[in-house]
Amino acid sequence: MDTGSRSQGLPGLCAAYLLAALALLYLSYRLPRLLPGDFLTALYSGAEASLPPELKEAYRNQAEALITRGFVGYLNDFFTLDWGRSLAFRKPVRELIFTALPWTLLLLGSAHLLSTLVGFFAGVESAWRKGSLPDRLGVSLMTILEGIPEIGSGVLLLLVFSLSLGWFPAAGAETVYSDFTGWQRFLDVLHHLALPLGTLFLAYLPGNFLLSRAGMLYAINAPYMLTAKAKGNSPLRQRYLHAARNALLPVVTRFGVRLASLLTRALTVEALYSYPGLGSLLCNAIALRDLPLISGIVLVTSLAVLSITLILEFAYQKLDPRLRA
């Protein structure tokens, strides 16, 4: 999101992102084979898990085939969704990722969206009432929340609402062996989603709130707000059409920038609640030294982050006319 790519216009921007994607792919192709010595031995040294000999052989052959086919072959495999087989789960990596991805998207997407929306509107309203009791309370509360890591709040929520009160399930994404359909299934999923979502929401909310509030305070004091008031706009129009419209920018930037760090944060929460998403999968893959799965997940997520950043780049130019040269 640097200014250089912006000035190149649309084709230049896409080319830059394509180049970055290629670099990522090449790294994932090249990196595992940079390990010194026999990478399988290195991989499993000191680990509790180990591979049976026939699997070792199979994996060696798989890696060998990859090298002989070269980077172009690797690319071909990647785009035809042939991402290799997981050693530990004995399934195609693609299948594993595509099973976990929807859950992660559900959890991350809803937490991110919800915290951004709630944070933004709460920030706007709080800034509008700057100095009032709700504003002061909000700021103090958010500052405290900002200091609690999701592992802390997650454990706390789990203890209180699941283990002690028993209101919510402690693990999983839906009730196992149930044949819920339609509404029942939807409610069941929500029921399981509540605690991990709540944990992530509490983790993301303060940043969004404080950022929106700060941006809003800046916008409220801008000279054009006096014009907006002078023109006879109602307070609601002044607040949202004129001030919040300009305070939106940093929040959207944060939305994009945050995406990259989301996965790592979700990892903790998914692991904590045994939520069957990419985070848990990655966790397991690392514990089991499942290299094809690890590189598959890392590659897919980084490419996803890259493409979302590209989309945001366009959204950003749409929002802030000053960026359109």
Add this chain to the structure above:
Amino acid sequence: MSIELHNIRVSYEQSGHSLLALDDLHLTLEQGRVTALIGESGCGKTTLGKSIMGLLPARARISGTIRLNGTPLPLGDETAMNRLRWSRVAMVFQNGVSTLNPAYTIARQVMEPLRVHSGLGEHEARRRAAAMLKSLDLAPELHERYPHQLSGGQIQRALLGMAMILDPEYLILDEPTAALDPGARALVMDLMRATRRNGKGVLLISHDLDLAAGADTAAVLYQGQIMEILPGPELLRLPRHPYTKALLRSFPGIDTPRNLMGMRGEPLLRLLPGKEVPNAPAGGGHTGCLFRERCPQAVEACAREAVSMQGNGERRIRCLRGGIVPAIVLEGVSKSYDRIKALHETDLTVYNGEVLCLIGETGSGKSTLAMIAGGSLLPDTGRRLLHGQDVHMLDRKTQNGLRADIGFIYQNPLEAVSHRLNVFQIVAEPIRIQRAALPGPGMEALVVAALRDAGLPCEHEFLHKYPHELNAGAVQRLCIARALVLRPSIIIADEPTSSLDPGVQAKILKMLLELQTEKGLTLLFITHDLGVAGKIADRIAVLHKGRIIELGPAEDIFNRPAHPYTARLLQLARAGTARSREMHTREPKPGLNNPV
């Protein structure tokens, strides 16, 4: 139909105290007229504009009534105010581009009031906004641009279009030309004219005096109080308040030959301890006139007595002394030496705080007139008033006291000092004569202060030097110190720099002007050099054969001389300059060093 501001008082609450921004303010903005509000920055001009729109920040407290066509403004009721805003009173804010929302196109912002107030549909509102912008010479391809993509002049057009889109009855223009080139300025002036023709009321807030002079009425605001209200056309020519005069002296008018003089001191901040109390007396903690510290004619009473607006109708003024008062008035004075009439019956008034230059050739009677004005020469006929008092009617002691109020500086410094006295004795002489201080530390302090004012060293060795040890410039400074030592309010300087070389002359003139501004002196300056007169004078009197043949503001004398003799003098001076210039710029003849 008018907006009437009655006894408006506005203060801003700050931590622990409040800042009084406006008080005792009465002003009427009539429809079909342009009312200009002028004053330095921070004097409360914009606060007044915002008060009318109900746009003061939350920490502001306002009292008094504002009537819009007879109905009081519902200042506390936001909903009711929102109906009035922009539809009846619209405002163009200062600082151009930052007053437009960066996130919306020009067209959208111009049409917004139509949608909010008139409930027009998107299409119709857009059409009308485009028509308005086009009438202001803003090309259609610019309408869909964002504020940051337009130039300052285009922004100003958009702001004006936005203000007029609902055809309001009153228009407030806050510094509409501050950042504009002359072309865009002409547009603002045209627009003001058109608005006035259409029977709208315009409040023009500006520090541009030329622009304000085009208004029907000008109100001069100083630190929250109106000091003077006068017809716009008279602003530049006949100001009566010392502050208005001082503003004029600081304004770089296009016709003014003189150097900018500025104004002494800084405006005082009107801080009130604690919170604003309702129904506080006018003046806000400061008794007396707000301008007195910077005023050249302030008297003791100015600090004591409350000053209110006096006069009615077109001209009103807030000054205890009724406006700028004369320092010296000469009525029908004449003088003959033997049978030669050096000065015919002459009237002359020197106003407080002004620089009046007497110009004329040798023998025109200017020195005689100056000596009569200074009281060192008795006229054969006529009378002389010093600060409004006929000096000859007073007893001797008062007369002597009044004499100390005038300092003299003479043409030839080396002749004007006794070379038997040292520096200290020369400067201290007036003190001794006037018995103003006893010999000792008091006297020495006065001498040192005067020397410092005149830009001279004041070490012990210097005080014991004799005039022949100093150069001509330093001796003239010594004479100036001597003139200043009794702290007079009037200085009469007779050709004080004509015997000095241009470098020293420039320094001495600059110093004299600075002293004049900083000490609020009245300066009667006699010179035969038109160039010097033009650089320093507020007014110029031209003497010829013992009569004042022309007297007026320096710019009039220079640009529109009325008397043929003045015109001739100017012509000679200019021809002289042109001739000397020609000598240097003439084509060099081909020769050894200039091969063809």
